[in-house]
Amino acid sequence: xxxxxxxxxxxxxxxxxxxxxxSATSEKGVGTIYVKPVPAANQVQTWTETQRTDSAAxxxxxxxxxxxxxxxxxxAVFSYLYxxxxxxxxAESMIVGVSAGYYLVANFWDSIVxxxxxxxxxxxxxxxxxxxxSETKTVDPWFLVPLVLSLFLFCRxxxxxxxxARWPLAFVVGTFAGLRLVSILDADFISQIRSTIVPLIxxxxxxxxxxxxxxxxxxxLSVVTCLAYFxxxxxxxGLFGKVSRVGVWVLMITFGASFAFTVMGRIxxxxxxxEFLFIDWLRLIDP
Amino acid sequence: xxxxxxxxxxxxxxxxxxxxxxxxxxxxxxxxxxxxPLTRKLFDTIEELPEGSVVYMAFDYDPPSQAELGPxxxxxxxHCCLKKHKMIFANLWPAGxxxxxxxxxxxxxxxxxxxxxxxxxxxxxxxxxxxxxxAITQIATDLRKIYPTDATGKNLGVLPLTRSFKNIFDAxxxxxxxxxxxxxxxxxxxxxTKGDLKIGAGVTGVQAPQLFPxxxxxxxxxxxxxxxxxxxEAAIAQKYPQYADxxxxxxxxxxxxxxxxxxxxxxLIVLGxxxxxxxxxxxxxx
Numbered sequence: 426x427x428x429x430x431x432x433x434x435x436x437x438x439x440x441x442x443x444x445x446x447x448s449a450t451s452e453k454g455v456g457t458i459y460v461k462p463v464p465a466a467n468q469v470q471t472w473t474e475t476q477r478t479d480s481a482a483x484x485x486x487x488x489x490x491x492x493x494x495x496x497x498x499x500x501a502v503f504s505y506l507y508x509x510x511x512x513x514x515x516a517e518s519m520i521v522g523v524s525a526g527y528y529l530v531a532n533f534w535d536s537i538v539x540x541x542x543x544x545x546x547x548x549x550x551x552x553x554x555x556x557x558x559s560e561t562k563t564v565d566p567w568f569l570v571p572l573v574l575s576l577f578l579f580c581r582x583x584x585x586x587x588x589x590a591r592w593p594l595a596f597v598v599g600t601f602a603g604l605r606l607v608s609i610l611d612a613d614f615i616s617q618i619r620s621t622i623v624p625l626i627x628x629x630x631x632x633x634x635x636x637x638x639x640x641x642x643x644x645x646l647s648v649v650t651c652l653a654y655f656x657x658x659x660x661x662x663g664l665f666g667k668v669s670r671v672g673v674w675v676l677m678i679t680f681g682a683s684f685a686f687t688v689m690g691r692i693x694x695x696x697x698x699x700e701f702l703f704i705d706w707l708r709l710i711d712p
Numbered sequence: 713x714x715x716x717x718x719x720x721x722x723x724x725x726x727x728x729x730x731x732x733x734x735x736x737x738x739x740x741x742x743x744x745x746x747x748x749p750l751t752r753k754l755f756d757t758i759e760e761l762p763e764g765s766v767v768y769m770a771f772d773y774d775p776p777s778q779a780e781l782g783p784x785x786x787x788x789x790x791h792c793c794l795k796k797h798k799m800i801f802a803n804l805w806p807a808g809x810x811x812x813x814x815x816x817x818x819x820x821x822x823x824x825x826x827x828x829x830x831x832x833x834x835x836x837x838x839x840x841x842x843x844x845x846x847a848i849t850q851i852a853t854d855l856r857k858i859y860p861t862d863a864t865g866k867n868l869g870v871l872p873l874t875r876s877f878k879n880i881f882d883a884x885x886x887x888x889x890x891x892x893x894x895x896x897x898x899x900x901x902x903x904x905t906k907g908d909l910k911i912g913a914g915v916t917g918v919q920a921p922q923l924f925p926x927x928x929x930x931x932x933x934x935x936x937x938x939x940x941x942x943x944x945e946a947a948i949a950q951k952y953p954q955y956a957d958x959x960x961x962x963x964x965x966x967x968x969x970x971x972x973x974x975x976x977x978x979x980l981i982v983l984g985x986x987x988x989x990x991x992x993x994x995x996x997x998x
Contacts, residue, residue, distance in 0.1 A: 473817075506726045524807075531806040536842045543860055555865040562860070604845060608901040612930065616905075620929045679921060686917035686937055688977060689970060690780055692733060693917075693938040696969045697779030699737045710738055 429508055453477070453708040456496065458488035496706040499698050544568040621648050647675045714994070717987050725980065732976040736968040742958040743967055745946035754912040754933025755947040758791050761884055766798045766873070768883040770899060771815075773891035774807035777916050783941040783963035784914030785811070785889045789819045790955075791948055792887075793827065798873055800883065802838040802859070804847055804894045809840050809863065832871040839863030844894040845902045852880045852903040885932075886911045896923055900930050914940060942967045 448455045459482040460472040475482050498519065501512035534554075542550050547562040574593040581590040623644060627637035653665065654672030661669045703709045747755060758767070769788065773781045792799050799820075801812045816837060820829050829835055838859045841847050850858040855877060861867055868874040880886060880903050888911060890896035896913040904911055910932050915923055917937030927934055935944050941963035949955045958964045 507723060528806050531809075531840060532842055535806075535840050539861070540841070540858065555861055557864075557866040557870070558861060559867045559869060600846070604849065604902070608845075608905055611905040612901040612926075616930055617925060620925065683918075683921045686920050688917075688974075689937045689939065690917035692970055692973045693779045693966055694776075695729075695733050695973075696737060696966050699734050699969075700966075703734075703737055710740070 433507070433510070447707060451708060455708060456489060456492045456706045458485045458492060459483060460485045460488065492706055496702060499702060503698075541568060541572060545572065621645065646671070651675050714987065714990050717983070718991070728976060729973060732972045733969040736972050739968075740959070740965060741968040741971075742964060743971060745942045745964055745967065747943045747947040747950075748940075750927060750934050750936070751940055751943040751947060752933075753928065754935065755791070755944060755951075757885065757910065757912060757932045758788075758795065758797070758887075759951070761795065761797060763796045764798060765795075765884040766800065766877070766882065767792050768880060768886045769799050769801045769812075770886055770888040770890075771801060771803045771808055771812050772805050772895045773803075773811065773889050773916075774805045775811065777891035778811060779966075780916050780938050780941070781889050781891060781914060782811070783938070783961070783966070784935050784944065785815055786819060786962070787941065787944045787948060788887045788889065788914065789815045790823065793820060793824045793829070794948075794952060796827075796834075797884075798833075799835040800838060800873065800877070801835065802851075803840050804842075804844060805891065806840055806842070812837055812839075812863075832866070833873055836868075836871055836873050837863045838868075845898045848894065848898050848902040852906045852909075855879050881907050881909060884910070888913045890915045890919060892916070892919060895919065896926075896931070900926050904930050914944075938963050938966050938970065 444455065454477060457477070459475055459477045459479065461475045461479055461481040461483065463471045463473050472483075472485070474485075474488070498516045501516035504510055505513040538550060538554055543555065543558060543562065544565040545568050547558060547564065551558045551560075551562075574596060577589045577593050579590075580586040580588075621644065623641040625638060625642055625645065627634040627641060629637065650668050650672035652672070654661075654669040654676065656669075659665055704712050761767070769785075769792075771785055773785075789799065801816065803809065803812055816835065820835055831837075839862060841858050843850070843858065847858055855874075856868060859868060862871065862874070868877070876882070886899065886903070886909060888896050888899050890899075890913055896911075896915050896919065899911055899913075903909055911930070912932045912934075913923065914935035915937075920934065920936035920940075923931065923934055924936075935941055942961070945955070945961035945963050949958075949961065955961065
């Protein structure tokens with residue numbers, strides 16, 4: 426038995442013993458969820474989570490199982506940090522499978538039914554899935570075009586007709602190119618140039634505002650030096666070389682800020698997972 | 713010592729980071745937060761809207777970014793409820809609807825249950841629609857084309873709040889909680905460019921540096937990462953004392969582990985550089 430395997434077994438056994446001891450001694454219960462009914466106007470009964478001490482509390486086996494499964498998957502993913510293992514692979518496969526299934530169902534109802542079938546077969550959809558759909562809604566034959574184009578995509582599986590699959594792709598590429606060209610030109614080019622045109626001497630209530638002036642000057646210098654760095658038609662030597670060198674520093678500061686924000690985001694994710702383990706599962710602390 | 717550091721197994725670093733985050737989660741240290749100008753501007757925009765203004769809540773995120781964006785979304789909903797604004801919820805991420813439902817359940821119908829907000833009059837949940845930027849373009853031109861019904865299948869024409877709501881420009885403000893694509897950038901590009909539209913955003917840390925250039929002309933304010941969420945909670949607490957208890961504010965509580973994890977990161981960066989310089993002086997290339 427290798428050292429790593431011994432440590433893995435030790436952690437598993439120690440964790441298991443700790444869970445048993447905690448379950449036996451904890452007054453709040455480990456990973457147990459209690460619910461109570463919510464008064465509802467319609468016939469559908471809904472439930473909300475509550476404390477075990479609530480007089481209307483009922484033990485929920487399904488939600489409890491959900492918490493334990495979530496805790497297992499969290500620990501399974503964490504276990505990768507020690508070494509790749511079967512639990513991590515299981516969690517990874519489950520995430521891929523569940524995501525694919527969820528996205529398929531969500532897109533069927535929200536795309537095919539809600540956007541396409543409501544236009545082509547409103548009566549059928551009203552009777553079958555959306556009883557509140559407007560009675561005045563009529564068939565819109567224009568929606569046959571996206572239906573046919575969608576079916577063309579499946580022609581990829583028939584070698585003799587595979588060329589038909591290019592038509593919907595051409596439509597998508599063309600539409601997105603047109604949409605993006607106009608929007609990006611406006612939002613990211615013209616508007617950004619306008620935002621860069623700022624006064625270098627800022628007067629606030631008639632007096633000189635030092636910090637605002639420095640900020641605007643910094644903004645202008647940063648833009649100019651970065652543009653200089655990406656201007657390759659002139660050799661980066663002499664004064665131009667020094668200006669472009671400042672541009673590199675501005676870029677480095679920007680990358681540093683991006684990295685720091687990314688680190689902050691990842692630590693937040695880790696914090697939430699620990700909150701889940703300590704509060705929702707083990708009940709070590711109050712929320 | 714240098715040899716020990718050179719051979720240090722990286723799993724010890726993982727363990728240190730786990731402790732740096734786990735111990736503050738258990739001990740719950742609280743540090744004071746002050747709203748930055750970006751946060752303050754967004755808070756003031758919502759605060760200054762007259763009561764009953766229509767706010768379009770574009771919650772474009774899903775469970776993987778819930779830790780960062782959940783507190784922002786909750787604060788936005790809470791602030792709108794405090795100001796009695798009308799809210800139209802929608803999202804463009806397939807796994808997003810349960811998170812919108814959670815905010816409605818816990819805040820609109822939970823925290824503010826005594827206000828008796830009525831579905832259809834005070835708030836509407838449009839649900840998820842695919843299409844990314846095409847969907848945003850549709851929302852900016854004709855909402856009914858992409859949302860003939862709400863999330864429960866009700867015709868928008870029969871709901872008082874959406875009866876006369878033709879497109880996004882009928883909203884007084886768009887609050888976007890964005891985890892990536894489609895998100896804040898697309899709202900600025902495909903809706904913001906079509907007319908005079910106020911957009912405020914709460915975004916993940918990864919996106920934030922790309923979105924700062926949009927402030928203040930194209931975005932009225934930005935909440936960047938969990939820090940922005942904590943600042944927004946602090947802004948609400950300053951104005952509404954019933955939220956002054958830091959233990960009621962998720963993002964403020966999450967700033968404790970952030971501090972200790974950042975201190976550890978700084979220490980490790982310094983240590984890494986010291987080891988690097990020491991190795992160079994010794995003459996070994998590692």
